[in-house]
Amino acid sequence: MKIQLRSPEETKTLGQRIAKLLHPGDVITLEGQLGAGKTTFTKGIASGLEVKRHITSPTFTIVKEYRGKMPLYHMDVYRLEDSLEDIGFDEYFHGNGVSVVEWAGFIEPFLPENRLDISIQYTDNEDIREIDLYPRGSHFEQVVNELHG
Numbered sequence: 001m002k003i004q005l006r007s008p009e010e011t012k013t014l015g016q017r018i019a020k021l022l023h024p025g026d027v028i029t030l031e032g033q034l035g036a037g038k039t040t041f042t043k044g045i046a047s048g049l050e051v052k053r054h055i056t057s058p059t060f061t062i063v064k065e066y067r068g069k070m071p072l073y074h075m076d077v078y079r080l081e082d083s084l085e086d087i088g089f090d091e092y093f094h095g096n097g098v099s100v101v102e103w104a105g106f107i108e109p110f111l112p113e114n115r116l117d118i119s120i121q122y123t124d125n126e127d128i129r130e131i132d133l134y135p136r137g138s139h140f141e142q143v144v145n146e147l148h149g
C-alpha cells in the first residue's frame with residue numbers, strides 16, 4: 001500500500017493512526033534515506049502510544065525506551081552498519097512494547113518474521129514523501145486493512 005504524505009504533520013498523523021492498532025511485541029521497520037522522515041514518523045507512533053516525553057533521534061544510543069500506553073523502543077541501528085552486532089534485540093522484539101527500528105536493513109538477520117516493513121521515499125516536492133507499507137504476517141495485514149477504513 002502506497003500513501004502520499006504531504007507534510008511532516010501528515011507523516012505524524014499516519015504514525016499515530018498505526019500506533020492505535022499495535023499490540024505489545026509488535027515490530028515496525030523503517031527504511032528511507034537520510035532525512036526521509038523516519039524519526040518524524042516515529043514521533044507520530046509515540047504520540048499514538050501516548051508517550052509524553054519528546055522523541056529525539058537515538059543515533060548515538062541505538063535504543064531509546066519511552067513510557068506510554070505501552071513501552072516504545074525506538075532504535076536507530078545506522079551505527080551498527082555491517083557489524084551485525086546483536087545488542088539483545090530479541091528482548092525488545094518479544095518484549096511488552098512496540099519496537100520501531102530505523103535502518104532495519106542493517107540488522108535483517110535479527111528481525112522477526114512478523115512485522116510491518118515501511119519505506120519512506122523523497123519525491124520531487126521537498127515537503128511530500130511517499131510511504132510504502134509491507135505487512136508481514138496476518139496481524140499486520142489486518143493493521144494495514146484497517147487503515148483503509
Ligand SMILES: Nc1ncnc2c1ncn2[C@@H]1O[C@H](COP(=O)(O)OP(=O)(O)OP(=O)(O)O)[C@@H](O)[C@H]1O
Nearest residue numbers: 005006007008011034035036037038039040127129
Ligand atoms: N512529508 C514529510 N514527512 C516527513 N518529514 C518531512 C516531510 N516533508 C518535509 N519533511 C522534513 O524532513 C525531515 C525528516 O527528518 P527525520 O529526522 O524525520 O528523517 P530520518 O529519516 O529520521 O533521518 P535520519 O536518517 O537522519 O535518521 C524533517 O526536517 C521534516 O520536517
Ligand SMILES: [Mg+2]
Nearest residue numbers: 038039057102
Ligand atoms: Mg532518524
